[in-house]
Amino acid sequence: MANPLKCDLCSKPATVHLTQIVNNKVHKVDLCEACAQAKGVTDPGGFSLADLLLKASLTPDAAPPAPGTRCPRCGYTPVEFKKHGRLGCPACYDAFATLVEPMLANMHSGVTHSGKVPARSLERKSLHDRLTKLELDLTEAIKSERYEDAARTRDEINQVKQAFHPDAP
């Protein structure tokens, strides 16, 4: 007889065998009784295999990140991500792109966002970025005594500020 299947989480003999189809891809997981209970798999209310796959780090094609990688903004590590299945902050998506992005194809129906865009937030951000750049230009122009440029930049800064607060006098 063939070797009995082992639990994907703890290597005890597996007694619970699951198949779930997500986006026409078949996912199979074998679990022992204890792990199945612990993961809520036996729950009649249903559960999400994608979530289980994520938490248990069973997703096959996720590349291991370089050891010692940390999110530069919040200090989160890939070890923590593997443990909790959650990220530390929005910037983690850049920091751990090689780890997270390969998982997305298994989890979602696409890998590129389509849908609502926070237009106002983005507009504010682009105005903010523009303002930062203009202020740098202004400092630079004054330092090198290009007063005509400085005056023009100051006008532009005022225009951008006006766009930020259109109601201001």
Add this chain to the structure above:
Amino acid sequence: MPREDSTSLAALLSAPSELTDPGSSKTAIVLMTRIRLARNVVGHSFPGWAKPAQREEILTSCRDAVARLPQMKRCFNFAVADLGELERQILVERHLISRELSGSKGGAGVLISRDQAFSLMVNEEDHLRIQVLRAGLNLKRAWTAINDLDSALEEHLDFAFSPTLGYLTACPTNLGTAMRASAMMHLPALVISNQMEKVVRAVNQLGMVVRGLFGEGSDASGSIFQISNQTTLGEAEEVILKRLGSVLQSIVEHELNARAKLLEADAGKLHDKIGRAYGILQNSHLLTSGEAMNLLSLLRLGIDLGLFPDDQRSLIDRLLIEAQPGHLQHTHRGECDAAQRDVLRAARLRSEFASFPRPEIRPANPGAAA
């Protein structure tokens, strides 16, 4: 005075609400529609990783932003830390907060609109979980309402967003639209005829998930299930909602077919179940939460089948919420153990059903007796 009122759970419970209002329970099968959006504020750690002071900071800025929305005028505003165990449970039972939020550490809160249609959880898994509830099947109306609220909120908060990954969320399973749309469905005939497993499998294949009444990990007592979209990245909100809508419609049809088949095969057996449920609700002295849910579920089926007047459906829907442990103990004005709750529940249901009209059951097959 307004401030006290806004943090009073008693005021919330006595106010008319989207789910318990008599006008709302007009529909068979789909009890309610819910859409929730996850949003995070740019430049801040997600709640699970944020330090207590950062969580407090987010709570304050989200509360300030929400307070400026016209939809949230005179809203209820609770800090989870200020709520007792029982009060949290009540909010969970009313679907206004999640179990996760109810068990959360400091710096978590919820803002609930006066009519309890909108609820905004702060520092659950994401900085903001915005939810709208609508009675019956109403995905379009729910989407319009929550889309407007989200756009209004965006005037005051900068949301973390990437052009390729969409709204950035603590868990990658919510990326993209960060939208979870669901319908709470009452599917007794599919349960009685053992077809739920088949339905769950089919629904899964269409990219949707079936869960119990209170979300992940809860059971499906009362034959009530939540069906929601599984994936959030790669498709626009309207596309996801359209597909969910057609899945829901097809489940409704299957349930109606299953009901027709049960009646055709053995109406007497089905009427017997409903009649017995009526008898137990009127006369029992001990009722567990699970049993009460199942009995109420059978009565709701009875109303759909025309055995009881249509206007009684709102009572059933209200009791499905008010027979839950948290609500019962609140009415009783104090915590009590499961055994005492079973006594209280039976007493409450006995009094509610004392004047409930008797089922009008015509003989299943009059010809057979002749």
